[in-house]
Amino acid sequence: MESRNSIVKSLLFIFSTSVVLALTLINSSFSQTATNQGSIEFKNKNETIRNLPLAEFERYLTKQTLKIFEIHEKRDRIYQVYSAASLFDLIYGNDWRTAEEIIFICEDYYQPSIPVTKFLQYNAYFAFASADNHDFTLKNSLQNDEEVRLGPLYLIWDNLNSRELLQEGAVDMPYQITGIELTTFAARxxxxxxxxxxxxxxxxxxxxxxxxxxxxxxxxxxxxxxxxxxxxxxxxxxxxxxxxxxxxxxxxxxxxxxxxxxxxxxxxxxxxxxxxxxxxxxxxxxxxxxxxxxxxxxxxxxxxxx
Ligand code: HEC
The missing domain is CATH 1.10.760.10 (Cytochrome c-like domain)
Known part of the structure; x- marks a missing residue:
């Protein structure tokens, strides 16, 4: 009786674990598709100039892998990325280099405005997936340890060898980016x-x-x-x-x-x-x-x- 009970228990355990596993798989492939269908909207001074589906980025840009100090988690992480400068060149030509600010529109309403000079001075990248067997999420220690989704795009900086970038914290690292806008701060x-x-x-x-x-x-x-x-x-x-x-x-x-x-x-x-x-x-x-x-x-x- 005793042993039959425990067999039933283990069967139940195996069953429930595989249901959870199956659900997780369904869930992650679902969110993967949902993300892939997302488009990024590009604006120049309030006017939409292009909507580019994330799935098409790889046609025009080279995928790279980048290791950074993940300021939100206070440890190293590795991401799959596209170079920010190449993306801006693709969309705006040379115009962006002489613009004043770039605003990032995010699903969580975070909306940083970053001076173009910072993109000319340091190497920025758009991460679109993890490259370290981790979900494309992070645990934001700066926001009460909230677990946050990073896609569609997450702006990161090649910060491992830059004291200035490390000192600045995570303000210029927006995630859940769905829109990018060139603008002039005083006009906006x-x-x-x-x-x-x-x-x-x-x-x-x-x-x-x-x-x-x-x-x-x-x-x-x-x-x-x-x-x-x-x-x-x-x-x-x-x-x-x-x-x-x-x-x-x-x-x-x-x-x-x-x-x-x-x-x-x-x-x-x-x-x-x-x-x-x-x-x-x-x-x-x-x-x-x-x-x-x-x-x-x-x-x-x-x-x-x-
Ligand atoms: C990442 C987002 C974020 C940033 C950056 C941020 N805040 Fe906040 N702030 C919040 C949130 C969220 C609250 C709501 C309070 C809470 O969660 O306890 C808040 C609340 C406040 C409040 C309290 C308002 C009230 O009436 O209770 C003040 C004042 C404030 N922030 C000032 C600042 C200042 C000054 C800075 C820059 C140094 C700043 N915040 C940067 C997210 C932010």
Missing amino acids: FPVIFPPNSAPPEAHRGSLHFRKHCFACHTINGQGSGKAAELNYPVSVTEYIQPTYLKLWINNPTAIRLNSKMPPLPAEIPDRDKVIDEIIAYLTAMRTVKPQSETTHSQNSNQPDDQ
């Missing part, structure tokens, strides 16, 4: 600039904010929809005390245990000063609201301030 986001009369630290803070915060947050309704608006109608500097705002940027989980906001990268130079300047920028923005005299008026996607 006219209402996020501090007034000319603002102190120099607020102007410097504006640049830090663009680099470290703007990919997730909006100011006056402009930017990314991934996280909260920080200025309109009430600025965060008006309801969060300065010491707590500083602590928040320094280490969000010191305030909210399960926060999904990453801390400002630990390695950036003059980190304390950078935080103060970001707060100076946010403070200066209290006087800049949509449709006030200090802002341009031709912007269409700003919130209504009536």
Whole structure:
């Protein structure tokens, strides 16, 4: 009786494991197909110039393998990639090299705007699969260890030999990219600039904010929809005390245990000063609201301030 029971148990175990395995296989081949059918939309100054299905990339571009320090996981990973410069050449010709910024549109609403100069200075790649027997996903230690899908495209940098790239953290490594757009920052986001009369630290803070915060947050309704608006109608500097705002940027989980906001990268130079300047920028923005005299008026996607 005893042994028959255990045979039944092991059979049940084998059966249930194979069901799980079969389901996993169905599931992964399904998501594989779904991803392959996805197209990437390319824009130049708000106009769509091409939709290129991911499956067609290999016709025009060479597949490569690249090992990087995976900043989200704090360890090395290997990916299958296409060179970013070759992709931009294919779509935009030489135009992209003299453009100002490239914006990445992602399924999770993350939306970084990266200066073209960074792509001219460092080697960037679009990963489309793993090359280390790992699913094309990662465990994002900067986002409360959330397991995230990386496809269709994931922007990575050849960072193993670059201290500067390692210091910058993961802000310029968007995943789930479905759109790529060449643009001019001031034309695309006219209402996020501090007034000319603002102190120099607020102007410097504006640049830090663009680099470290703007990919997730909006100011006056402009930017990314991934996280909260920080200025309109009430600025965060008006309801969060300065010491707590500083602590928040320094280490969000010191305030909210399960926060999904990453801390400002630990390695950036003059980190304390950078935080103060970001707060100076946010403070200066209290006087800049949509449709006030200090802002341009031709912007269409700003919130209504009536
Ligand atoms: C990867 C996305 C991401 C980045 C980058 C990011 N944040 Fe956040 N932020 C969040 C999320 C998500 C929340 C929501 C709170 C939570 O999850 O605890 C948040 C919340 C906040 C809040 C609290 C707002 C409120 O009313 O409660 C402030 C202030 C803030 N962020 C400021 C910043 C600043 C300043 C930077 C740049 C140094 C920044 N964030 C960078 C995702 C981000």
